[in-house]
Amino acid sequence: MATKKPTPRASGPDFERPLVTVDVVIFTVIEEQLKVLLVRRPETATDPYPGRMALPGGFINVDVDASLYDCALRKLGEKTGFKTPYLEQLGSWGSTKRDPRGWCATHVYFALVPPPEDSEAAVSAASAASEWVEVDTALRKRLAFDHAEILTAAVERLRGKVEYTSLPAFLLQEPFTLPQLQRTYEIVLGRPMDKSAFRKRMLDAQFLVEEGSIAGDAGRSAMGYRILDRERAAVFPRTFRSVEVQSTKE
Amino acid sequence: MATKKPTPRASGPDFERPLVTVDVVIFTVIEEQLKVLLVRRPETATDPYPGRMALPGGFINVDVDASLYDCALRKLGEKTGFKTPYLEQLGSWGSTKRDPRGWCATHVYFALVPPPEDSEAAVSAASAASEWVEVDTALRKRLAFDHAEILTAAVERLRGKVEYTSLPAFLLQEPFTLPQLQRTYEIVLGRPMDKSAFRKRMLDAQFLVEEGSIAGDAGRSAMGYRILDRERAAVFPRTFRSVEVQSTKE
């Protein structure tokens, strides 16, 4: 740990260093809704945006975090009992004005996790003042900093990639069934999908391994699947709806 | 301008702030080759990697740069007489070890510019010790910092997006012809393309406007085109070669 406002020990440029943070946009699907994890900022008036909801994140700790990715993993771990989640970089936002404390740049990561078990949910909600919020609700909440803009970008990236990748599989507890996976796609994209096309696509992409039958609440039981390689998402040969169906013909 | 090693005027965390830089990967096509702009680092022994080639970039100047994007634009402008180039964020790299001066994070941008006029080329090469280097050659050059890794990521991103966007159009001086554009795609992707499919795709995407005939060195003259909207690239409904042609049939 370092002392308060230290003179930097390392050399560098002769001007002021910006503040550097890492924020994480953590998505999951709970109760048929796409949700994002938000935390409430402290009420202390010395902090910017006291009491507002914000994306989980914070300053890089130069003494603890070996890299940006490690820092994101740490923040993710602090908020959720992460279970080999999907974590990728989203981008960075930096400007004079985005933080009242001074020139600040944030590196934003993007995580997909399965819905928390009830026990965990209670723990994390209680201990960390964190909350799973449906994304559109979150966007109406006047988030701290430029987090609304960041969340918008994250949702856009998620929806964009979902059109041609297996990302939604990382939002489910394993093993899961194809109907469950299809439902997850539909929730993220906000539109219904054709069952036959969906199944062909998933199975052709070879990213699932069978894991025995799973019985549902009613009707025929379904095959359970696990993700073959949790390190990377499968990429489909085409997007789901190539552009928009633009019928020039009347 | 600030004084040397100032105590930060703004509040923030009680630990050391990382160094923050912005680097720009600037691509163009010269003499039928994909090239990237590199600069030689100063020979002064106090600087890290003296004399090595590196991506253009440097520390954020908190007093001058309003945002990360502005900083990237400034660095781009300093190195090239930029002509409304294509500029997007690539990602950020940050860790304890990537800069010997201390914990350092860099925000990397990715630019596409038309080949410099001869006059400009001479100017920039002379004045700034900068040089256009063919990308594979650049990767063999033992670049400063982790710039080889960054360049690899940039080339990967470029090639990836070129499969389904109009990005290569930003590498050409306007107006250009479809055969010239096709040649540019082929240079970036390193493989020949079918003329008929290529033309259908470009014209169907509606991102070009006709600009009168242009005569070449020989043969029939070709239609010249400009980019309709230089703010964004066109996105095609499918990638060029959907995945790799995996012939399971012998």
Place this chain on the structure above:
DNA sequence: ATAATAGTGTCTCTCAGACACTATTAA
């Protein structure tokens, strides 16, 4: 006329979508 380049037409193949069909399970 010929060489060289620009540009078109036609066929095939792949894969997304529509939609009707069959299969399995519990009550």
Place this chain on the structure above:
DNA sequence: TTAATAGTGTCTGAGAGACACTATTAT
């Protein structure tokens, strides 16, 4: 047997690729 859900088969259409064709220009 019926309701509910899982899973399949068949047809269509869009668009990429292969490739042979026609068009225009300079010499």
